[in-house]
Amino acid sequence: MKSLTSPIQSAMPSPLFLWRFKVVLFLAWGFICCKVGWDSVMRMDANLQNIFIYEAFLYYNPLLLVTMMVWLWGVNLWIFSQSSVSYAKVFDLDQNHLTHKEIWKCSTWMTIIVPTSMTAYLYLYSHGEVSLAASQPVLLYIFVAIVLIFPFDIFYLSSRFFFLRTMWRIAFPLQPITFPDFFLADIFTSMSKVFSDLERSVCRMVNKQVATIAWLEADSVCGSHSIAIPMVLVLPYLWRLLQCLRQYKDTKERTCLFNALKYSTAFPVIFLSALKYHVFPEKWISLYRPLWLLSSVVNSLYSFYWDITRDWDLSNFSRIFKFNKPSLVSNLFYGRKWLYFWVIGSNFLLRCSWTYKLSAHLRHNYLTVFTITALEMFRRFQWVFFRVENEWNKMTRSGVQLTEIPREEDKLLGADNHQV
Template sequence: MCCSTEGPLILLWICLCCKMAVDSIMGINSETRNYLLYETFLYYNPLFLLAAMLWLWGINLRVFAAFRINYVKVFDLDNTHLMWKEIWMIASWITLIVLTSMTSYLYLSSKDSHLAASQPVLLYSILPLMLVLPFDVFFVTSRIFFLRTLVRIFLPLQPITFADFFVADILTSMAKVLSDLERATCRMFHGQVATLSWFEPDSTCGSHSIWIPCVLALPYLCRFLQCLRQYSDTKDRTCIFNALKYATSFPVILVSALKYHVAVEIWDGVYRPLWLFSGLINTCFSFYWDIRRDWDLNFFLGLFNSKYPLLRANLLYSSHLICAFAIEMTPAVVHEETFPSKIPLNLNTCC
């Protein structure tokens, strides 16, 4: 993907897909267009976000390499780990595949609804198959390592490794993406692709589905259990408080799900204030933990730091404004993770 001959071809293909997608959208009447865009967003937005996560992770590795940070030792990786160029290559392929499928879906929606409905189904079938393909292709060593890590995350019956914690922590930031994947998969399974039946209030795959809050809570449950496992192994009381941080997300998810199962008056008068209060607790706890524990910053002691007030004495970046900006952005990011979207950002590497 990094070759000079492939770059222009990729850009040309992206431009062609975008042009065809726009023409397909504009060729549909305005009422149907809104439904089509909503459904297209549901099926393809989670996968584009997954690709964006890979692009950003590649940027992280590129920055680590530029600053000569030995991330291989930090992350406890072996010699077969993927470099930033390989991560970007995977992200490029996923981006192109998803974009091509989305363009085909939009183009065929006005011509053959059955053929259009097959596009996201094929996409959601191909990507998992590529991940579990038992052949020595597509970075098989890394794929096996990733699958084993997922098993260890969902079954934390052994000591927690850094990879277990790191991937599980990323999944908590992508909980909304996972819930959208569940909703999209549900609609495909029940034959609701390219139809309007899923707009009905009692739709099996609509907002009333009990599986949506379950999937939202699953990453936090995994991290919660990991913290308990770490406490069992180390007897470090910090693990208990870390587990409590993840536990504060459960009331937010549970009360939010009640919105679709109670009357509007009851929601506005009882559950909505409770939802806001539980979200505030979760946001404040997470913000404190990020600043004090993950970043190892102490505002009170930091006041006496003559070089960088409120920051560490030694910074990764020469400009202290980067760290200050990251700290200011943390409450906003945590707020977005709580109410209710998930953004795969990592600001903890700044300082």
């Protein structure tokens, strides 16, 4: 019997070939960016290299960290799609919500655009095109803002609207708090350094200090002495504190007050650290640094305790969500006691190190701070699994009527539903 496949169909490349081709292009692009960026840095004067890399790092580090968080969120959704936990029910999402494949598509474009802009910034500055170099981060920030608030039905409008609406509810908790509200606010506490760097970056752009060393002379405006830095660092914790108070008003549960107290312990860590730039060195060493260390210990231990006993409810080490079918993920994680010891141990260590990043007087060690912030993103990535599963278990135990949720593979949105 003759094959019914048309010559055109047989000539088309297979999906596996296309996927491998995209991976090769992606790696080639990454190599070119690294090579051009490194060569550009080597062209600069040795005395200027470290200062300028620090400035370039400031502009692009927030978006690089956001990109990493989006990649990890895609992994969260992928694993949930293989399990019995219905994250769509937990977050009260409609059928048009983004799946892990669409999240990874977004993160792939972010991974391409942000480093490309950074490479262009370094290349143009090292070749004497200072004004063009200064425009690169400015254009990138404007582009990201436009994509986020674009009012037309492209770039996943419904998901962008859901995200912006949730951000509004977080900033102004005037309505009853939903699970997506405090879940995203918790993630924002792990991104407080991102918000702080965004504020400093925008401040320098507004004051026309990009691609110059003029910002060294205006330290009180956008630098170490700026009061805006601790104010922005504390903002996610303040949002979460107000949410807890609003929940107490609605439910009268005392647990909400203890949760609010947990977030309030971050305030002394942030503001005592910022005092280093506003008091005499002797006063800082003798009085404020010991208080800062004490407040850091209290915040770390309280947060760790709350993660284990409240957010995760790890009263015993036998709970981990089931998977719909045997796979590498299920073989690695389902029912494995070592997973709990790893998560608890790493959560404790990273909770302790996170106070380092909240400390304004330590932020000049930018590579160390970037590493700790990236590790905090990974800690939050782990936290998501147990927090969402715990919420799902509460929903099922409470007798909530749950309709059958189609598998992710059966309801993935086609390309015609979104225009990118």
